[in-house]
Amino acid sequence: MSLVKQFGPVRAVDGLGFEVARGEIFALLGPNGAGKTTTLRMLLGILRPDRGEIRYALDAGARWPLASQVGYLPEERDLFREAPVGRTVAYFGVLRGLDRRAADRAAAAWLERVGLADRAQERPDALSKGNQQKVQLAAALVHRPALAFLDEPFSGLDPVNQELFLDLLREMRATGTTVVLSAHQMALVERVADRILVVNRGRQALSGTLPELRRRHRVAPRLRLLVDAPADPAPLARHPGVARATGGEGGVVTVELLDEEALGEVLAAAASAYRLRGIHAEPPSLHDIYLHAVGADAPEGSAP
Amino acid sequence: MRWPLALEVARWEFLRFFKLKDQLLALATLLAVGLGAYGVSAVVKRSGAKPLRVALVGPGAAELAARGGPRFDWRLDPGRSVEERRVELARGALDAVLVVEGEGATLHVKRSPAWRGELQVLLDERRQRRRLAEAGIEYATLEAVLSPAPLEVVAFAPEAAARRGGTLAAIVAIGMMLLGVFIGSAYLLVGITGEKQLRITEQVVAAIRPQTWVDGKILGLSALTLVLLFLYVGPPTLAFGLLRLLGADLPALPAAAADPGFLAALVVFAVLGFLLWFTFFAAIAATVDDPNNSSRGGWLMFPLLPLGLAFAVVRDPDTILARVLGLLPPSAPAVMPVRLLLTDVAAWEVLLAAALLVSSIALLRRAAGKVFHLGMLMYGKEPTWREIWRWVREAG
Numbered sequence: 001m002s003l004v005k006q007f008g009p010v011r012a013v014d015g016l017g018f019e020v021a022r023g024e025i026f027a028l029l030g031p032n033g034a035g036k037t038t039t040l041r042m043l044l045g046i047l048r049p050d051r052g053e054i055r056y057a058l059d060a061g062a063r064w065p066l067a068s069q070v071g072y073l074p075e076e077r078d079l080f081r082e083a084p085v086g087r088t089v090a091y092f093g094v095l096r097g098l099d100r101r102a103a104d105r106a107a108a109a110w111l112e113r114v115g116l117a118d119r120a121q122e123r124p125d126a127l128s129k130g131n132q133q134k135v136q137l138a139a140a141l142v143h144r145p146a147l148a149f150l151d152e153p154f155s156g157l158d159p160v161n162q163e164l165f166l167d168l169l170r171e172m173r174a175t176g177t178t179v180v181l182s183a184h185q186m187a188l189v190e191r192v193a194d195r196i197l198v199v200n201r202g203r204q205a206l207s208g209t210l211p212e213l214r215r216r217h218r219v220a221p222r223l224r225l226l227v228d229a230p231a232d233p234a235p236l237a238r239h240p241g242v243a244r245a246t247g248g249e250g251g252v253v254t255v256e257l258l259d260e261e262a263l264g265e266v267l268a269a270a271a272s273a274y275r276l277r278g279i280h281a282e283p284p285s286l287h288d289i290y291l292h293a294v295g296a297d298a299p300e301g302s303a304p
Numbered sequence: 305m306r307w308p309l310a311l312e313v314a315r316w317e318f319l320r321f322f323k324l325k326d327q328l329l330a331l332a333t334l335l336a337v338g339l340g341a342y343g344v345s346a347v348v349k350r351s352g353a354k355p356l357r358v359a360l361v362g363p364g365a366a367e368l369a370a371r372g373g374p375r376f377d378w379r380l381d382p383g384r385s386v387e388e389r390r391v392e393l394a395r396g397a398l399d400a401v402l403v404v405e406g407e408g409a410t411l412h413v414k415r416s417p418a419w420r421g422e423l424q425v426l427l428d429e430r431r432q433r434r435r436l437a438e439a440g441i442e443y444a445t446l447e448a449v450l451s452p453a454p455l456e457v458v459a460f461a462p463e464a465a466a467r468r469g470g471t472l473a474a475i476v477a478i479g480m481m482l483l484g485v486f487i488g489s490a491y492l493l494v495g496i497t498g499e500k501q502l503r504i505t506e507q508v509v510a511a512i513r514p515q516t517w518v519d520g521k522i523l524g525l526s527a528l529t530l531v532l533l534f535l536y537v538g539p540p541t542l543a544f545g546l547l548r549l550l551g552a553d554l555p556a557l558p559a560a561a562a563d564p565g566f567l568a569a570l571v572v573f574a575v576l577g578f579l580l581w582f583t584f585f586a587a588i589a590a591t592v593d594d595p596n597n598s599s600r601g602g603w604l605m606f607p608l609l610p611l612g613l614a615f616a617v618v619r620d621p622d623t624i625l626a627r628v629l630g631l632l633p634p635s636a637p638a639v640m641p642v643r644l645l646l647t648d649v650a651a652w653e654v655l656l657a658a659a660l661l662v663s664s665i666a667l668l669r670r671a672a673g674k675v676f677h678l679g680m681l682m683y684g685k686e687p688t689w690r691e692i693w694r695w696v697r698e699a700g
Contacts, residue, residue, distance in 0.1 A: 044510050047680065072510040078502035082320050094312050094512040139507065 004054035005038050005202075013049070014202035020195075022057070025173055027189045028182040029286075030199035031051050031294060032152040036182040037075050039199070040149050043180065045070055050238075055186055068097030071145035076151045077136050079124040085135045086111060086120030089142050090099050096143035103142065110138035114164065137165070141172070146170060150181040153186050166192050189284040198293055205293045220257035221237075225270055226278035227253055235273040241266050251277075307514045311513070314521020316529050321491050333537055338540060342547075355479045356399045356419060359389040364404030364430070365499035371426055375419070386412070407431045471618055474642040477570060478614045480533055480637040481577060488529035488578055489585045492521065493601060496589035496680075505680045514677035518586050519669070526578040532649075569654065570641045576661040577637025581607050583665060587672035590679030593686045600686070608621045614642050621646040633664040671696040 003067055005013040013035040018025040041047040043054060045064065056065055080088050086107055089172045093103030111117050113270040116127075124132050133156060141148060142167025153169075154162055162185070169192050183189050189196065198206035204278055206213055220243075228286040229251035236255055245255045253274070257266060270276060284292075355377035360369055361384070369378045379398065389401040390412055401412040402423070409427055411420075433443050499505055508517055587602070590599045613635050617626040621643045629635040630643050636657045643649050674695045679687060687695075 019566065046506065046509055067511050072448075072507065074503070074510070076503035076508040077507060079503050080320065081498070081502065091312075092511065095309065102311075133655070136507075211494065255358065274416055 003039065003042055003049045003054070005042060005047060005049050009058065012202055013042070014158065016199065016202065016204055017052075017237060018197050018204065018207060020178060022178055023176050024194040025169060025179040025192055026030050026180065026198045027193035028180065028199060029184075029196060029290060030182075030188060030205070034199040035202040036199055037151055038202075040072075040151050040180065040182060044070065044149055054290060065147060067095070069146045069261075071140045071143065073137055073140035073148075073150045073153055075155075078200070079132060079135060079139070081124060083123070085116070085124055085127065085132075088124075089135060089139045090138040093142040096145070106142045106144070107138070109134070110142050113158075113168075114138055130157055131276040132160065133157060134164070135290055137168070140169075143256075144175075145177065147178045148180070149286045150179065152183055153181055154183055154185045162188060167197070186285065186287040186290060196286065198290060200294045206289065210286060213286070214284055217289050217293060220260045221284060222282045223255040223257065223263075223266070223270075224280040225253045225255060225274065226280075227251055227270075227274035227276060231274050236266065236270060239266055239269050306513065306519075309512055309525060309591065310516045310520040313338050313517055314524035314527065317495065317521050317524030318531075321495070321525070322528055322531065327532065327535055331539060334536070335543060337538060339541070343550075357397070357401050358400045359384070359392065359398050360402055361386050361389060362404040362409075364406070364409070365402075368402075368404050368409075368426065368430055371429065375422060376426075397642050403439060406654040407434065412648075471646070473532075474645045475615070475629050476537075477641045477645065478611070478618075478638050481574060481614075481641075482608070482611055483535050483536070484529045484533050484574060484578060485581050485611065486604065487532055488525045489604050489607075491525050491528065491603065492582055492585045493589045493592070493595060495525075496586065497592050497595040499592070500590070500680060508681065509677070515669075515673035515681065517675040518673055521580045522579060522586055525582055526575060529578055530571075530575065533680075566641070566644055572658065573637045573640050573661075576658065576665065579635060579659060579670065580637070583668045583672045587679070588690075590676040591682075591687050591692060593682070598686065607634070611638040614638035617642050617645065627653065631660060633661045636661055641692060674698060 003013050004011070004015060012033075016035065016039060018026075022220050028039065030036050035222045038047065042049050042106060048155060056063070058065060066302050078087060080091075080211070083091070088102040089107035089110060090100070093106050094100055096108060108117065108120065114137070116131060116134060116138075119127060119131065127135065135152065137150075153165055158166060159242050166173070166188060168177075169179060169181075173194075178219040181189075181193075193210070195209050196206070196213065197204060206217060227248070231248035231251065231253055233245040233248045236253065237243075239262075241258055243256040243258045245253060248252045253270075255266060255270070257263060267279070306610050357375060357377050357379060359379040359381070360366075365380055365382075372378060386401065386403055389398065391416070392398045393401050393412060399413070400417065403410045403412070407430075411417075411423065432446070436443055436446060499508075588600055588603045592600050595601055610629075610632070611634075613629055617623075617629060617639050620626065624644060626639065629639040630649070630653060640649070640654065640657050644654070676693055678695050679692075
């Protein structure tokens with residue numbers, strides 16, 4: 001599809017092309033201003049791409065999904081201040097095609113699921129920010145869409161609610177909902193996403209499953225060497241196969257390899273420099289891969 | 305499939321702003337204030353009707369005492385001096401002391417009175433009589449000279465003549481139209497800019513077409529405005545009638561105000577007027593980024609000009625200008641009901657005015673939908689008038 005979207009002099013999306021499989025959780029990652037939200041807005045039809053095409057594999061030759069098939073949680077979101085949250089959730093259900101009675105039932109069920117059944121008659125101002133976000137998620141998904149677009153669903157959530165949102169995402173996947181989400185929280189994304197697309201400056205930087213990314217983007221593992229304390233990391237830091245070596249005071253020297261191929265040489269050097277008591281090798285996290293792919297090219301002020 | 309959704313939006317917008325408890329409370333307050341004001345004015349009127357106790361002193365006192373009617377309770381006692389009377393005035397036994405000398409008089413009071421003009425009329429008349437007597441002319445002769453020539457009016461169209469008592473109803477109708485436009489526009493501005501500021505826009509635009517959204521908003525707020533107008537005008541009108549039945553001294557309601565044909569036309573033109581103006585305001589409101597810092601809120605005053613012209617039509621509803629204003633969509637919602645109240649209007653004029661209004665609403669709806677769509681998704685700045693005009697042309 002190779003989408004292009006330009007706002008004045010800024011090319012927000014610059015030839016981005018990807019496919020999302022039915023029933024998977026597909027994560028869009030990237031620094032601020034990478035073009036994630038613009039991409040989601042084009043996928044939803046809120047913005048029209050300047051170039052490129054969006055195709056949905058739908059039944060009966062339909063070219064665009066019905067409102068009832070799509071759920072959307074925007075990055076910038078709020079609730080109607082004048083209305084009780086239960087009514088707001090039901091209203092969004094009606095806008096998405098449910099009849100009024102079904103919308104009321106679905107709203108009650110969703111508020112029950114997110115632990116807010118007893119707060120349905122309250123206005124948003126009476127709820128904490130985290131609870132308001134739960135209501136917003138309920139409003140976005142009340143009609144049980146086949147396709148859900150969630151823009152930064154984890155932002156502002158405490159760890160308990162982050163876990164709740166992860167559970168909800170897994171439940172949606174289990175019931176066949178396709179989820180496209182954008183997020184900054186790598187640790188959360190790598191726990192739930194089936195496939196990941198890293199976007200930078202409107203273009204694709206990385207794409208694939210996490211194991212694929214690890215394989216394809218050979219970010220060397222990080223070694224944690226257990227040694228007699230205190231230890232000086234300098235001998236390893238000078239090694240040509242090592243990007244960085246730190247620590248040592250507490251009996252742990254952390255070594256970031258430049259290349260997986262150097263593992264044997266570095267371990268030999270470590271054995272001659274210290275009395276080794278143990279070795280832990282950590283596979284590169286999504287965060288490491290992301291930094292490796294985007295870090296050097298990220299725009300100023302971007303968050304990993 | 306879009307209109308049922310627009311009706312759902314309309315229902316939501318109506319219920320969002322219509323709080324029955326608050327409205328009833330406001331209405332009760334309004335009625336209490338109205339009844340209170342009526343009571344106060346009745347008390348003031350009653351106290352104002354009490355005859356004024358004025359002591360007349362001086363050579364012209366007896367001559368003036370023959371005039372004044374029930375308003376003045378003249379106290380005439382040639383045996384008492386001005387000083388004695390002033391003591392009584394200070395004590396509160398009198399309202400004033402009037403010393404009448406020559407053609408004029410001197411009034412002694414605690415403070416300058418509101419009834420000074422009434423006294424001035426009596427003194428003027430006394431002087432005129434004296435001068436006429438000196439010239440040997442009867443006062444009755446002067447009255448005959450100054451009285452207007454008799455003019456009998458024979459109305460050619462009796463129904464139209466009967467409606468002439470509807471001026472008060474016409475002014476009330478214009479006032480209701482203006483009040484309705486302002487109420488609905490204020491709700492639109494608050495609702496739309498509030499949604500923009502709260503960033504609810506995207507959630508809704510992703511679910512329904514912006515045109516459906518704005519259609520629903522306009523329908524809902526038009527219904528809300530009608531209900532609020534009914535609440536504001538209905539109970540006070542009933543109270544007015546009830547007070548009259550109980551014998552209160554209130555003017556009679558014009559018969560035209562109860563004419564079902566007129567009431568139906570009033571409702572139709574009011575609804576069309578609300579739809580026209582609210583469509584316009586929805587587009588304007590969608591382009592406002594921050595209502596606290598935007599000059600576009602001033603556009604709320606814009607309908608004052610075309611709708612306010614209806615006040616000029618009240619004086620003469622049959623001029624060419626009045627007939628044209630009755631047909632033009634911006635002014636027709638107020639002018640046509642006024643003309644229907646005050647004169648005979650051809651059926652084709654009424655139908656043409658309604659048709660022009662409906663056509664204008666249909667045209668404006670498309671343009672407003674486009675402006676609303678793009679304006680609602682524009683955060684952080686307001687579109688220029690040039691941009692808005694481009695959107696409008698694209699909608700065409």
